[in-house]
Amino acid sequence: MKLGAEGVIPVPDASQAPADPGGAVDESLLEELITEAQIVLPVDLSALANRCAVALGLDGVRLYVVDLQQVVLVPLDESLEPLPVDASQAGWAYRTVSPRVTDNGDGLIVWVPLVDGAERLGVVAVRTATLDGPRMRRSRMLADLLAMVVTSKRAYSDWIVARTRTATMRLPAEMLRAFLPPRTIGSKRCVSTAVLEPAYDVGGDAFDHSVVKNVLHTMILDGMGHDLASGLTTSVAMAGARNARRGGADLPDLVGSVDRALAQWLPDHFCTGVVCRLDASTGDLRWINCGHPPPLLIRAERVLDGALDSPPQPPIGLHLELGPAARQIHQTTLQPGDRVLLYTDGVVDARDADGVEFGLDRFTDFIIRASAAGQRPAEVLRLLSHAILDYQHNNLRDDATILLFEWHPRHQ
Helix, strand or coil: CCCCHHHEECCCCCCCCCCCCCCCCCHHHHHHHHHHHCCCCHHHHHHHHHHHHHHCCCCEEEEEEECCCCCEEEECCCCCCCEECCCCHHHHHHHHCCCEEEECCCCEEEEEEEEECCEEEEEEEEEECCCCHHHHHHHHHHHHHHHHHHHHHHCCCHHHHHHCCCCCCCHHHHHHHCCCCCCEEECCCEEEEEEEECCCCCCCEEEEEEEECCEEEEEEEEECCCCHHHHHHHHHHHHHHHHHHHCCCCHHHHHHHHHHHHHHHCCCCCEEEEEEEEECCCCEEEEEEECCCCCEEEECCEECCCCCCCCCCCCECCHHHHCCCCCCCEEEECCCCCEEEEECHHHHCCECCCCCECCHHHHHHHHHHHHHCCCCHHHHHHHHHHHHHHHCCCCCCCCEEEEEEEECCCCC
16 A cells, blocks of 8 residues: 555545455454443553454554643553644544544554544544555444443543543533533534633633434523632523423523523522524524624625624523513524524633734634635634634633534535
8 A cells, every 4th residue: 555645545445345354353352342341441441442453353542532622632541642633643533533544664553533423532543554445444443432432431430531631620610511511412414513711710601502303402601700600600501401401391491491590599690691492404593692692694604794683682590680571582594504603702802912802703704714624613613712712822811612503404
């Protein structure tokens, strides 16, 4: 197999498999290892992954998980060094969600993205002396298996969570992040992705998204203040929304439940927010804006000015005191490929050393350019969050949260 540009080897097409199946596979051993994966301690996951690789006829594998800010890929083997997301072949596989093959002199390394559903977790480095269609397919199978194992383990493993941190997290951020869903979720018809900064010192910002059958639920919140109480406010709001949603509540009842929860348990606190409901079968979008910056609609690589604007309504937690009897629901129908952007004011209010705001135009222009360049939504927001941090020299004055969802009913 010949080297391509920059020493990168073309990835074999697994569908064009040769007669030789890439070496015999001990299915009984593989079955035993899959069963063991259910009970293995997270710290022993690297050793188990290597045994799975050997059972598949490969030479070995290394696991890397992305850090909280998606800057480096951290190995689960503590003897190895992290790899930069923006300047490594491993990072290329992570950013593009595509395999990358390189020659390290002693054999080949197949960098395969570690993905659970729509959520990018990291990469795996599969070592093999030779590479053909069957071995490429087995590398992907191994990555899929390890993605499910990592996802199940990190739900209760402080060790895996700690490996993804590069700084000390403050208590308000620890509490709030315990409530946050995965950064990216999706189905065949829609995807939602979000980022939140500062990663280790967040105050009252939060996001939530969930897919229920053919309906995508999204929400962004901005709590009053920047302390433990503001984080508690948005945490109660998220819990109230999920409780209502899981009980089958429609959009107005869901927001009403959160209003009542804050009024009852935290009567002196409130938060602004936008709550959306997208029917992925029809493109029907309904939303309620509770004193928050209006969502933005991006269509055909441009922002449709005022498309999702609405009359102001009281923040969540103040509606029972200040608002009318019922929240006002707004509705529109998306077109295939439309993207809806929710954000908190810390995004556009970010200022550089000269006091110049990052601004709404710079914000939307960045997303449009990155999307036009073919970047996936999760990668667009990763790059944007880093641009905002760089703009303020990694010293955000306010939380900055962005949630982007898109509708693609004909997506294959």
